[in-house]
Amino acid sequence: MRVISRRKAIAFFITLSSCVMAAAITLNISWVVLNWRRLGLLILGIIFFGIVIAGLVLNTIFLVREIRRNEQQDSFLHAVTHELKTPITSIRLYLQTLQSRQVDEAQRHEFYRVMLSDSDRLLNTVEHVLHAAQLRHSSNKLEDVVDMERLVRECLEEARNHHHLSTESLRLLVAASEGDAKVTGNKEELRSAITNVLENAIKYSGEKVDIQVELSSGDNVSVRVRDRGIGIPRADLKQVFKRFYRVSDREVARVKGSGLGLFIVRSIAKKYGGNAFAESEGPGRGATITIQLPRAV
Amino acid sequence: MSRVLIVEDEEHLALGLKFNLEAEGLEAEIAGDGENALKLLLPADNGIDAVVLDVMLPGINGFEVVTQLRNAKQYVPVLMLTARGRPEDVLRGFEAGVDDYLSKPFELAILVARLRGLLRRKQWASGAHPQTLSAVPAGTEQQETFAFDGKILDLATLELRLKDETVQLTVMEAELLRHLIRNEGKVVSRKSILEDVWDLREDTDTRAIDNFIVRLRRYIEDVPAKPKHLLTVRGVGYKFVAQPK
Numbered sequence: 001m002r003v004i005s006r007r008k009a010i011a012f013f014i015t016l017s018s019c020v021m022a023a024a025i026t027l028n029i030s031w032v033v034l035n036w037r038r039l040g041l042l043i044l045g046i047i048f049f050g051i052v053i054a055g056l057v058l059n060t061i062f063l064v065r066e067i068r069r070n071e072q073q074d075s076f077l078h079a080v081t082h083e084l085k086t087p088i089t090s091i092r093l094y095l096q097t098l099q100s101r102q103v104d105e106a107q108r109h110e111f112y113r114v115m116l117s118d119s120d121r122l123l124n125t126v127e128h129v130l131h132a133a134q135l136r137h138s139s140n141k142l143e144d145v146v147d148m149e150r151l152v153r154e155c156l157e158e159a160r161n162h163h164h165l166s167t168e169s170l171r172l173l174v175a176a177s178e179g180d181a182k183v184t185g186n187k188e189e190l191r192s193a194i195t196n197v198l199e200n201a202i203k204y205s206g207e208k209v210d211i212q213v214e215l216s217s218g219d220n221v222s223v224r225v226r227d228r229g230i231g232i233p234r235a236d237l238k239q240v241f242k243r244f245y246r247v248s249d250r251e252v253a254r255v256k257g258s259g260l261g262l263f264i265v266r267s268i269a270k271k272y273g274g275n276a277f278a279e280s281e282g283p284g285r286g287a288t289i290t291i292q293l294p295r296a297v
Numbered sequence: 298m299s300r301v302l303i304v305e306d307e308e309h310l311a312l313g314l315k316f317n318l319e320a321e322g323l324e325a326e327i328a329g330d331g332e333n334a335l336k337l338l339l340p341a342d343n344g345i346d347a348v349v350l351d352v353m354l355p356g357i358n359g360f361e362v363v364t365q366l367r368n369a370k371q372y373v374p375v376l377m378l379t380a381r382g383r384p385e386d387v388l389r390g391f392e393a394g395v396d397d398y399l400s401k402p403f404e405l406a407i408l409v410a411r412l413r414g415l416l417r418r419k420q421w422a423s424g425a426h427p428q429t430l431s432a433v434p435a436g437t438e439q440q441e442t443f444a445f446d447g448k449i450l451d452l453a454t455l456e457l458r459l460k461d462e463t464v465q466l467t468v469m470e471a472e473l474l475r476h477l478i479r480n481e482g483k484v485v486s487r488k489s490i491l492e493d494v495w496d497l498r499e500d501t502d503t504r505a506i507d508n509f510i511v512r513l514r515r516y517i518e519d520v521p522a523k524p525k526h527l528l529t530v531r532g533v534g535y536k537f538v539a540q541p542k
Contacts, residue, residue, distance in 0.1 A: 078381075082353060085380045086307055089402035093313040096405040101320050114309050254306065254355050 010067055017060040024053050075244045075259075083125040083258045087118035121256070128260040131192065132243065135267045145296045146190055148181040148221050149174060155194045156213060163202055169209045170202075175216035183221050183293040185272040190293075193268040193276075194223060196261045197289045201227035203255050204287070220274065221295050226288040230255075232280040240278055241266045249283070262289070269293060299346040299416050300324040304334040304362065305378070306354050314349060314408075321409055323416075331357035338362075339369055347415050348375045349408075350395070352386065360393045367394035372455070372465050374415035378403065391495065392508050396468035415468065443478045445539040446526065448517055450474055457516055464516045469494070473509050474517075477527065477537035486534040510535060 028049035035041045094111045097103065103111065152172065160170055174181075183190070201211045205227050214224040230251045232240060239245050244259040246252060266276040274293035280286065301323050305311040311327045318325040326345075328334040331354045337343060352359035363375055374397075377390045382400025390398055397411050441452040449458040455471045457464040466474070476494050477485060487506050510529075514521040525541035 082380050085401050086310070089380075090307065090309040090313060092402045093310060093317075093405060097313060097317055097320075100405065101317070107316075111313075114313070118309060 010064065013063060014060060017056055017063075021053055021056050024049060024056065028053070072243065079244050079246070079259050080125065080129060083256065084122065086256075087122040087125075090118045091115050091122075125258050128258050128264065131264055132260050132267075135264065135271070143184055143186055145182050145184055146187050148183055148190075148217075148223065148293075149215055151187065151191060152194060152213060152215055152223060155191060155198060159195070159198045159202065163209070165202070165209055170198075170211045171213070173212060173214045175214060181215055181217040181221045182296045183272065183274075184296045185268075185293065189268050189271070193265045193291055196265050197223075197225045197291065200257075200261055200289065201225050201229065201287075203257070204252075205229040217295055219295060220292045222290055222292045224288055224290045226286065228286040231283045231285045232278055232287045233283055234280070237278045237280060241276065251283070265289070265291065298322065298324050300326065300344055301412065301416075302326050302328060302334065302337060302345045302348045304328045304331070304348060304354065304359070305351040306330055307351070310351075317405060317409065318412075330355050331359070331362045334362055335365055338366055338371060338373060341371075343373075345373055347412060348373055349412065350375050350377050352377060352379045352390070360389055363390070363393040363395050367467070370465075372467060374468060376408075376412055376415060387495070391469050394467050441475070443475065445478065446541075450478065459516070466516075470509060470513060473506075474513055477535060478539070481537050481539050484530045484533055484536050488534075490534065 028046065031045040031049065032042060035045060094115050098108065098111060156170060156172055159165065160167070198211070198213075202209055205211065206229055208228075210228045212226045214222075214226070216222055216224075230249075232247060233249070236245075236247045240247065241262045243263045245263075246257060246259040262276070262278075269276045269291050272293055274291065276289065276291045279288045279290070301318050303311050303314050303318070303325055305314065305327070306329050308329075311329070315325040315327055326337070328337055334348070334350070335357075338345060338348065350359045350362060354362070357365075359377060363377070366373065366375070375395045377387075377395040377398040378401055379386045379390070379398060380401045387398050387400075396415055399408055399411065443450040443452075447460060450456075450471065451458065452471055452475060455466045455468060457466055457471075457474075472494050473490065476490060490506055510527060511521070514524050514527050517526055518524045526538055528536045528538060530536050
C-alpha cells in the first residue's frame, strides 16, 4: 500500500513540475512575441525564463532520483532485516534450547549442525552486503592476468565439496578455442562472481542438481552456468541483476537470498569491461547465467 | 494434550520450535506456508488449540491467514511472530485478529509462557481443566465476568452474551473491553490502551485501536453510529459508561 501511495506521490509531483514548466515555456514564448522589437528586454527575458525552466528540470530530476534511492533503501532494509534476523533467531532458539533442556547426544549434534549452517547464512549475507557496498567505491585492487579455466575449476571443486555434489551433477565443459582463457582482473573478485553464480544455480535447482558450466574463449572469455532449476520468468531476465531485486514468485520465496548476488556478479563483470546476462525458457525450465569478460592479450 | 500448529517457512526455526513445544508436553505440527496452514485450520474439527504464525510466508502472508481464519469464524488463538517488530506490523496483526505477538528474535521462555497463556484461555473456553499445564500454577488468573446493561462479558470463554445472541471475541478484543470496563467512567487515553492492553511502548499511529472500538461498538451498542457505552473523548481517547442515562 505504501508503495502505491508513493507511486501516486511521484506521479503527482512529476505532473506538477511538467505543468509549471509548460507554463514557464508559454510565458517565455509570449514574452518573445510581445517584446520582439525591444532587443534588450527580449534577451534579458529569455535568460531569466531559461534559468527558471532549467531550475525546474533539475529540481524534478533530483526529486525523482531521491525518491528512487529511498525506495531502494526501503527494500534493502526489508531484505536485509529478514536475512539477518532469521538466522540469529534460529541460532538463539537452539542455544536457549541447549541451555534449558535435556538434549540427547544425537539431537545435540543435529542442533550444532543447524546452528553452523545458520551462521554460514548470516556470514554470507554480511559478506554480500559489505561486498556490494565496496563495489560502489571502486577500490584499486590488485589486478592480474587470471587463468579462467583454472579459476573455474577451483570454484567448481569448492562448490562440490561444500554442497556434497558429484562431478556429474556439477560438470565442466571446456570448449575448444584459440588461445588461453585469460582475463585481466582481481582474482578474488572474479572468484566471487563465479561462486555467486554457482551458488545461485545450486540454490534454485531444488532437490536434483544438474548443472553444466561451459567455458569458451574467443574475443571474450565467457562462463555459462546452466541449471535445470526453477527458471526465470521472461519479464525478470534483466531485473534479476538489479540491486535487491528478487523474482516475486512462490518458488523463489522458498529459497532464501538477499537479492544482491547477481548484482555483485554483474558489477564485477562490468568493472573489468565485461557483462553478465541471464537466459531462461521460462519458469520450471532452468536458467543460464553467462559472465562475459574481455580476453587478455 | 494440547495441539499447536507452527506456521513457519524457515525450516530450522520450525523444527527448533517443534522440539521445544514437544519438550513442554505439547503436540506440535508444522505448516510450511499459509495455504497449508489454512487447509489444516479451516475445518471446524481441526483439533488445533493454538497457532504460532510467522508473518513473512511465501504466498499468502500471516496477516492474510488470520484474516481468512477470522472471516471463517475460526477463533483459534494465534501468536504472531514478526521479523521487523515495527508497531505498524504489530497493530496490523491485531487488526487482522491476532491474539498475541512476539518479535524475532524472541526469548524461548517468553514464547512458551505466552503460548501457555493463550492455551489456558482456550481450555477454559472448551471447559477442560488446565491441569495439564505444568509450568503454570493453577489459579493465577481469576475467572472473570462483567455484567453491564443486560450484557455479560465472560473473560473465561471470551464470550459476550447479549440479549439474544452470544458473540465470540478474540483475546485482544476481550482484553480491550475488560480494560475499558475496569476504568468505567474514566477517560482512557489511546496511549494507555497501547501500553496496558498491547504492551506497546512506542509512539505510533493509533488508528488500529479505533478499528477495535468500531468492532466492539458493533457488538455492544444498539446503534453503533450513536454509541452510549463506548464514548469517544475527542483528542484523548475513550470512555466506557456502563449505565447510560
